[in-house]
Amino acid sequence: MKGLLLVAGKEIREGMRNRWVVAATLLLAALALTLAFLGAAPAGRVGAGALEVVVVSLSSLSIFLLPLIALLISHDAIVGEMERGTMLLLLSYPLTRWQVVVGKFLGHVVILGVATLVGYGAAAVALAVAGEAIAADSWRAFALMIGSTVLLGAAFVALGTFVSAMVEARGTAAGIAVGLWLLSVLIWDMALLGMLVADQGQTIGAAMLDALLLLNPADAYRLFNLAGLPNVGQLSGMGGIAEGSGLSAPVLLGALGAWVLVPLAGAVAVFARREL
Amino acid sequence: MRADAPAIALEQVAKRYGKVEAVRDVSFTLPQGVLAALVGHNGAGKTTLMKMMLGLARPTAGRMLVLGRDPSAGGIEARRQLGCLPENVTFNAALTGREMIRFFARLKGESTKAADGLLERVGLGAAAGRRIGTYSKGMRQRLGLAQALLGSPRLLLLDEPTTGLDPEVRQGFWSILAEFVARGTTVLLSSHALEELEGKAERVIILDRGRVVADGAMDELRRLARLPVRIRVRLAAGASRDWLPSDAVVLQDRDACEVEMACAPEEKMDLLRRVAAEGRATDLDLLPPTLDELYAHFLQGRSDLEARP
Structure with missing residues (x-):
């Protein structure tokens, strides 16, 4: 346990030193603030609460940005240390392999979590300070959005770590990471849409569509935030899918959780058998 | 571990990477409290042997015990009492020397004070607050040595420890090692700077293409070689x-x-x-005869043997 925390702590310290934390926080805060003040304009003053608009626009943004940041940080975690030669020394210490993998994962999730919380939190605080009336429900939706965003980030950190434990070279890991990102945030949905149009409702039923959506962590996140939360669903235009879908919020969160645990377990298993 | 148990015991150890036999049929035992040297060309199998002793690579054949335990079993007990300096040691460049050594000290359950003391000992006290990215190769090597010495190890595995060190620092390095050996630590180091092993290594194991071609005290090897x-x-x-x-x-x-x-x-x-x-x-x-001549002699003997039909 102690070894695990030490590895995680070192990862966080390095993240702060490398400016990863600062860069990610500033990026997320800048976008969140921009969306909070400019993005509210089209919604006008009627109907939608200011924070709901922010939840919708920020979660749409998170789907693209968080996986990218998570994969950027994590794809290098293991193969990078192996290539630089620092892994050899680390493993000569009384540490088990799983402690190294999980410690690095935890460190990266903390980096992402802090960046998300501070970055997005800044937007909410700014709205509150600007005098917007924000209902308790909106705060809840916002908190759930932040929590699920961190979970989305953790899923992609786990995926990146898994890739990093598998490959022989950093370049390969980077390539696969880019591929994963494109697949999950762009290609998957387009392919799904194409299939649905081509299929004309012949074979792909609601249950199958649900399964296909859960197979992509980004979609599970999207459904959870855009359709699953009251008042937000109507705003995002995702209400239609949500009504036809049998996926409840706990199922969606469970799917995201599985997307964290399964790749992480895979990374541990692969790294435990690797020779240096 | 009993005082008379060997620190390292290898029995017909072999390691194969695909078609390449990196180590074949290597057997030797090292008692506690000796300074032994693994000598050989690049690619003779020195680093592979050390990786197997650390449990980072599994032998394809044979048995090995390091500090009484099988390193490839994955246990961490032996590694608590083991210090290691890999060849061309590298560190995370973003951290300072002090942060790095304290991190390693905590992993080994050693106090930060002892860690700082070791930094002083290898002459990095003044540079402790600087990022490792700004260190010269010799300074990184010294930091590597300092971390290997953490936690009063019973076994030190040092891969090419003196490369990049100034002659003055080299002297200090040998005297630190002598101190540890006197306290019962076993040191196994690899080197190709043979002349500096003279008078320091009690035992020399000459490796060639993964095989042990000679093993013994310097005097014994001289007698054997009849140079x-x-x-x-x-x-x-x-x-x-x-x-x-x-x-x-x-x-x-x-x-x-x-x-x-x-x-x-x-x-x-x-x-x-x-x-x-x-x-x-x-x-x-x-x-x-110098160790260089001995080395050349034993390698020569090998090629004579192989030339025979």
Whole structure:
């Protein structure tokens, strides 16, 4: 346990030193603030609460940005240390392999979590300070959005770590990471849409569509935030899918959780058998 | 672990990477409290052996015990008592020397004070607050040595530890090692700077293409190799030269004549008596075969064997 925390702590310290934390926080805060003040304009003053608009626009943004940041940080975690030669020394210490993998994962999730919380939190605080009336429900939706965003980030950190434990070279890991990102945030949905149009409702039923959506962590996140939360669903235009879908919020969160645990377990298993 | 149990015991260990046999049929045991050297060309299998001792690579055949445990079983107990300096050691460049050594100290359950003390000991006290990215190669090597010494290890595995060190730092390095050996630590280091092992390594294991070609104390190896002893003599002015053996070589003959001759080890005393006879020589140097010559000899022996049908 102690070894695990030490590895995680070192990862966080390095993240702060490398400016990863600062860069990610500033990026997320800048976008969140921009969306909070400019993005509210089209919604006008009627109907939608200011924070709901922010939840919708920020979660749409998170789907693209968080996986990218998570994969950027994590794809290098293991193969990078192996290539630089620092892994050899680390493993000569009384540490088990799983402690190294999980410690690095935890460190990266903390980096992402802090960046998300501070970055997005800044937007909410700014709205509150600007005098917007924000209902308790909106705060809840916002908190759930932040929590699920961190979970989305953790899923992609786990995926990146898994890739990093598998490959022989950093370049390969980077390539696969880019591929994963494109697949999950762009290609998957387009392919799904194409299939649905081509299929004309012949074979792909609601249950199958649900399964296909859960197979992509980004979609599970999207459904959870855009359709699953009251008042937000109507705003995002995702209400239609949500009504036809049998996926409840706990199922969606469970799917995201599985997307964290399964790749992480895979990374541990692969790294435990690797020779240096 | 009992005091008389070996620190390292290898029995017919082999390691194969695909078609390449990196290590084949290596057996040796090292008792506690000795300084032994693994000597060999690049690619002779030194680093692979060390990786297997650390449990980072699994032997394809044979058995090995390091500090009484099988390293490939994945246990961490042996590694608590083990210090390691990999070849061309690297660190996370973003951290400072002090942060790095304290991190390693905590992993080994050692106090931060002891860690700082070791930094001082290797002469990095002044640079402790600087990022490792700004360190020279010699400084990184010293940091590597400092981390290996953390936690009073019972076994030190050092892969090419003296590369990149200044002569002055090198002396300090050897005296630190001697101190640890005196306290019962076993040191296994690999090197190709053979001349500096002279008088320091009690045991030399010569590896070639993954095999042990010679293993023993320096004197034993000399005896085994039966390399000629060379004697360098400064002749007295006007002394007769007819007693010189026919293979004597005149090195220089300006102010005083200097000759060098070689003889088999058992003829050494005879030759010395002849040199020492009245009026023949004013000075003499006895040159035992160097480790370089020994190394060349044993490698030569290997290729002779292989050339035989």
